[in-house]
Amino acid sequence: MGRKPKRDPRQRDGVLVLHKPSGPTSAGCLTDIKRQLGQRKIGHAGTLDPLAEGVLLVLLGQGTKLAPYLSEDSKTYSGEFRLGICTDTFDIQGKIIQETNVDVTPDQVREAVDAWQDLTEQDVPAYSAAKHNGKPLYSLARAGEEVPVKTKPVTIHAAELLDVTLPVAKFRVRCSTGTYVRSLVHSLGKRLGCGATLTALLREESRPFGLHQAHGLDDVLNDPEHFPEKVIPMAEALPHWPRHRLTPPMAELVKNGTWLPVADAPDQLLGGSPGDQALLLDNEGGPLALVEAKIQNGQLKWAILRGLWA
Structure with a gap:
C-alpha cells in the first residue's frame, strides 16, 4: 500500500472567486494556479468557454467537496x-x-x-x-x-x-x-x-458569488504572498446556507455519522423544516458537514450529505 502524498503547506481549503480572462481555457487557468501556487487539489463549479470571461468558482482542497452544491445554482x-x-x-x-x-x-x-x-x-x-x-x-x-x-x-x-x-x-x-x-x-x-x-x-x-468578489488571474498568480487572503474559507463558502455551531459532544456524534434531530423552531439551534439544507460547524467555527433535513424512523433529522472535517 503506497504512502499518502504529503500535503503541500501552500494548499488552501475553500473557494477562490476568479475573474477568468477571455482567451485561455478554464482548465488552463486552474493548471496555472495549481502549478504556480502549489494547489495540488483543485476543481471548479462550472467552466467557461475560452471566449468567455468573468466569474469562475475555483475550488481548493476541501472546497472541492462543495462542487455539487455550488454548481447547481443559476x-x-x-x-x-x-x-x-x-x-x-x-x-x-x-x-x-x-x-x-x-x-x-x-x-x-x-x-x-x-x-x-x-x-x-x-x-x-x-x-x-x-x-x-x-x-x-x-x-x-x-x-x-x-x-x-x-x-x-x-x-x-x-x-x-x-x-x-x-x-x-x-x-x-x-x-x-x-x-x-x-x-x-x-x-x-x-x-x-x-x-x-x-x-x-x-x-x-x-450564485451566490458575483463579479465584485472576483480576483483577476494575474493578480492571483503574481501575488502569492496574499493568495490566502483571496480564498473564501470553508465556513463561509456557502453564504446562502444556514449555519449551526455545535458543542464538542454534538460534533463528535456528527463525525461518527449520527443524524442529529431537527429542532422544532426554525430560530433554534438545529432548527429547520423538511428539505432544508445547512452547514454544521464545530465549536471553533470550523466546517463539519453539509446536512439536509430528512425523515428517519418517523423523526425529522439532519442527514449528513457530505463530511467536511479534515
Missing part, C-alpha cells in the same frame, strides 16, 4: 452577438459557415431575446464537452465524424435586450446551470432567419 451573463453570421461553434472563434443579409428590426430582435424565457430545452453545440459513447462531441467534430444532435433541459429565469445597433446586439440572461449561451444565440439567429453568433460573453454571477 448563472447570470451579459454578452454581445452579431446577426448575419453562423459559425460551426456558435461563437466568433469558430469557422464561418454562412453569411446572410440582415433584414430585421430592433423590435424583432428584442422579441427574440424575450422568447428565450419560453425555452425548456436547447441543442447542445457540436463543439462542446458533452459526451456521446464516452467521447466529447468536440473530438468527433474535429475528426470530421458525424456528431449526433443532443438536447438538454434548460430554464431561462430572465432575459433582456440591453442595446441593439444592427447587426450587433447586447443582452443579459439569467439561466440554469449548464446552459449554453452560444446555443441561445444560435437558436435566436435561426428564428430571425438571418443567423447569429456570439461575439462576447461575461459571466456576472455564479
Whole structure:
C-alpha cells in the first residue's frame, strides 16, 4: 500500500472567486494556479468557454467537496452577438459557415431575446464537452465524424435586450446551470432567419458569488504572498446556507455519522423544516458537514450529505 502524498503547506481549503480572462481555457487557468501556487487539489463549479470571461468558482482542497452544491445554482451573463453570421461553434472563434443579409428590426430582435424565457430545452453545440459513447462531441467534430444532435433541459429565469445597433446586439440572461449561451444565440439567429453568433460573453454571477468578489488571474498568480487572503474559507463558502455551531459532544456524534434531530423552531439551534439544507460547524467555527433535513424512523433529522472535517 503506497504512502499518502504529503500535503503541500501552500494548499488552501475553500473557494477562490476568479475573474477568468477571455482567451485561455478554464482548465488552463486552474493548471496555472495549481502549478504556480502549489494547489495540488483543485476543481471548479462550472467552466467557461475560452471566449468567455468573468466569474469562475475555483475550488481548493476541501472546497472541492462543495462542487455539487455550488454548481447547481443559476448563472447570470451579459454578452454581445452579431446577426448575419453562423459559425460551426456558435461563437466568433469558430469557422464561418454562412453569411446572410440582415433584414430585421430592433423590435424583432428584442422579441427574440424575450422568447428565450419560453425555452425548456436547447441543442447542445457540436463543439462542446458533452459526451456521446464516452467521447466529447468536440473530438468527433474535429475528426470530421458525424456528431449526433443532443438536447438538454434548460430554464431561462430572465432575459433582456440591453442595446441593439444592427447587426450587433447586447443582452443579459439569467439561466440554469449548464446552459449554453452560444446555443441561445444560435437558436435566436435561426428564428430571425438571418443567423447569429456570439461575439462576447461575461459571466456576472455564479450564485451566490458575483463579479465584485472576483480576483483577476494575474493578480492571483503574481501575488502569492496574499493568495490566502483571496480564498473564501470553508465556513463561509456557502453564504446562502444556514449555519449551526455545535458543542464538542454534538460534533463528535456528527463525525461518527449520527443524524442529529431537527429542532422544532426554525430560530433554534438545529432548527429547520423538511428539505432544508445547512452547514454544521464545530465549536471553533470550523466546517463539519453539509446536512439536509430528512425523515428517519418517523423523526425529522439532519442527514449528513457530505463530511467536511479534515
